[in-house]
Amino acid sequence: MKKTLLLVVSAFLLSSAGPVVARTQDVREAIVKIYTIHNRPDYYNPWSMQGPRGSTGSGCIIEGNKILSNAHVVSDQTFIQVRRHGEAKKYQARVIDVSHDADLAILTVDDPTFFTGVEPLEFGELPVSQDKVHVYGFPLGGDTLSTTEGVISRIEHQTYAHSSIHLLAGQIDAAINPGNSGGPVLKEDSIVGVVMQSMSQADNIGYMVPVTIIQHFLTDISDGKRDGFPSLGIVMQQMENPDMKRKYGMTRDQTGMLIVRTIYGSPADGQIQEGDIFLSVEGHDIADDGTVEFRPKERTSVSYFIQQHQIGEDLQLSILRDGKELDLTVNLGRPVQEDWLILLERYDITPTYYIYGGIVFCPLTKDLLQAWGSNWYNTAPKDLVNILSHNYIDGEIDEIVLALRVLAADVNEGYHMINNWVVESVDGQKIRNLKDLIRIVEGPSMGPYVIFSSEWGNQLVLDRQKAAETHVEIMQRYRIPKDRSDDLP
Secondary structure, three states: OOOOOOOOOOOOOOOOOOOOOOOOOHHHHHHHEEEEEEEEEEOOOOOOOOEEEEEEEEEEEOOOEEEEEEEEHOOOOOEEEEOOOOOOEEEEEEHHHHHHOOOOOEEEEOHHHHHHHOOOOOOOOOOOOOOEEEEEOOOOOOOOOOOEEEEEEEEEEOOOOOOEEEEEEEEEEOOOOOOOOEEEEOOOOOOEEEEEOOOOOOOOEEEEEEHHHHHHHHHHHOOOOOOEEEEEEEEEOOOOOOHHHHHHHOOOOOOOEEEEEEOOOOOOOEEOOOOOOOEEEEOOOOOOOOEEEOOEEEEEEEEHHHHHOOOEEEEEEEEOOOEEEEEEEEEEEEEEEHHHOOOOOOOOOOOOOOEEEEEEEEEHHHHHHHHHOOOOHHHHOHHHHHHHOOOOOOOOOEEEEEEEEEEEEEEHOOOOOOOEEOEEOOOOOOOOOOHHHHHHHHOOOOOEEEEEOOOOEEEEEEEHHHHHHHHHHHHHHHHOOOOOOOOOO
């Protein structure tokens, strides 16, 4: 549950909770323990899985015979059971929907007797600093329900460890340990958050997914389709330097953020320009450090007011361009994942790969980088890690394609030590993604050789006829059932 740090701007709705009805039942009756068997893919051998492992987490029963928990409690699951507080019997459960971005999941149990006699928990309002809360769950160290008490330390944007996305979060000082994940944080018997992570470098610093994020997730999936979080599609720089502000024609009273890039194909593309100053969003002024006041004397990321919207909704904003203020309406019509060149953490899917001439090709993803272990940022190839600092698509490519490794055979002799090699072009044609590579390799023959080139001009040359003749033999030798993942043509 180590908390990672990586800033990502995204957007979603912050909806208000309805009135809370007084409970007639002890809240502990609605707390459940979750038993999950996971099977995570092996990204360095993308046709294989790492093998099953078990874990436990927590959750709570909400309206509609549903169980609310964390996405990371059930990610890559193959089998789930749940057990109510004070009961011995376990029931098989299944996932209804999941938001890995917000680290939230909804489960249910098909056997209706599991929910008999339980009064579901209701949602409360977004708490304020110093509000007293109680955390319920099943942490390691025992098998029965644990209850800890604490206060809300702060409400601000944090990086969600499960997804690396920067979203609103609540910090609490109640004790949180492995197994607490997914358990409810209650204020006056109403849900104000869901436990998601703790900070390993400090004592009693934990984080919850706040109720507003939960409500957004529930609103998003209410139509039977999960759209995710929209992106405005801009990269910004702070403007605390007075000379920079004068250079861009800002008055003494104006504050804002310098827009240094609009991401290709994003909602901002074509409306917002590099060099514009982002002055306000939804009528709220943006400070020079990129924060906004969302409640009196409480500040957080400018993303807060962007994140009031679902995908497809309009955003009102003001910019300064060439000394003139402009009011713009931008439709937030694209999910944040489509901004990225390197996909961040993904779950419940198998890796994408393609094998030709014994060379394993795949897209560069953060999941692949994490194959280098928990210290991947320092142990993975530096040239690949560095791409994360400029992780935005452009008009030329939308995926980094790697020659990941070579399955040694006669056809690829001399390349057996090649690994993590970025492919820029095939047969002289620059590729946008892995599907583009396949299109060229398997299209009409351009000649007797297939030539893969890097941006530095290095080449991998394969004989087309030899590659075809040895293909089945290589797949059988390495016991690989398919030469490509199911998502590829």
